[in-house]
Amino acid sequence: MIWLLDLDNTLVGRDDAFALWAADAVARAGGSGDDLAAIVAADGGGFARKTDVARVIADRLGWEADLPAVVERFRAGILAHVRAYPGVPALLDGLRAEGDRVVVVTNGTSAQQRGKIARCALAPHVDAVVVSEEEGAAKPDPRLLEVALGRVGADGADRRDVWMVGDALHADVAAGRAAGVRTGWVSHGRDAGDGPAPDVVGRTVHDVVAAVRALAAPAGPAPARP
Structure with missing residues (x-):
């Protein structure tokens, strides 16, 4: 994934x-x-x-x-x-330990966004970082997601195995839908209103990842017949 x-x-x-x-x-x-x-x-x-x-x-x-x-x-x-949310480095490490690839895809200036990543010491916990100013495209433009996939050699990945997760419906979820990938919305308890509908919703990134994992988990054995 x-x-x-x-x-x-x-x-x-x-x-x-x-x-x-x-x-x-x-x-x-x-x-x-x-x-x-x-x-x-x-x-x-x-x-x-x-x-x-x-x-x-x-x-x-x-x-x-x-x-x-x-x-x-x-x-x-x-x-x-700025601080990373509690448990985020461990979450990222856990995803990568399972063989998943993790890319930060962020809008903003290079200095500011990479400064946040450095301040929160996140770089060692991800496979790549893609910043809009550096690429000349910003979410909801799906080109930024294509750059991210290319950065980890996943241009031809099955889009059902790719998740764009973020807190902004109009940027993150819209970009994911435009790129044909699946989407998770970090709601922070907000109502989606009329925004684009994500595939998965969770209050925190931990909740979204857990929901995605639950979707991907194989179904258990059928109950024994009486």
Whole structure:
């Protein structure tokens, strides 16, 4: 089996890291809970335009409106606070020990995404890392998944044995469906709403992997006839 795993909010707590940094920045600036809520909302789970987030931060905290500098400040803050979710390295090691191949497939800049991987020491636990900025394509574009499969020599793999797992329906699940692979959604307890339907849903990446394993497990022996 081949696992194409999203990074942010799937393997590592990117939103948790942003919220921790923002809380510290607000406190240092003498801001309020409303300021913190506005900054976190503006971030949009990492999918908002970075300069738009920076503008809200600068306005709320009274910083100079040098938006590229503000972007660099909050990116550095995320790197300082980001952590892998509990048990993730062991999960990845377990998949590879069973002969599976594991690729991190992430949208973002090379410096930021590889910085998170280095900070969380994940590189030794996966077979490859594919970053959108380096490849000129970003999820939901299925080309990024094709690059990932090629990176581990699996271009011709049976797509039923390939799983794209991530927390973003509009990016991860949509990319997996466009690439013709199976999909798992890390829901964090959210409702899918009108997003593309994944094959498997779990609150955490551990739950998704367990659900996939359950699907792949051979059926037990038929009960004895009386």
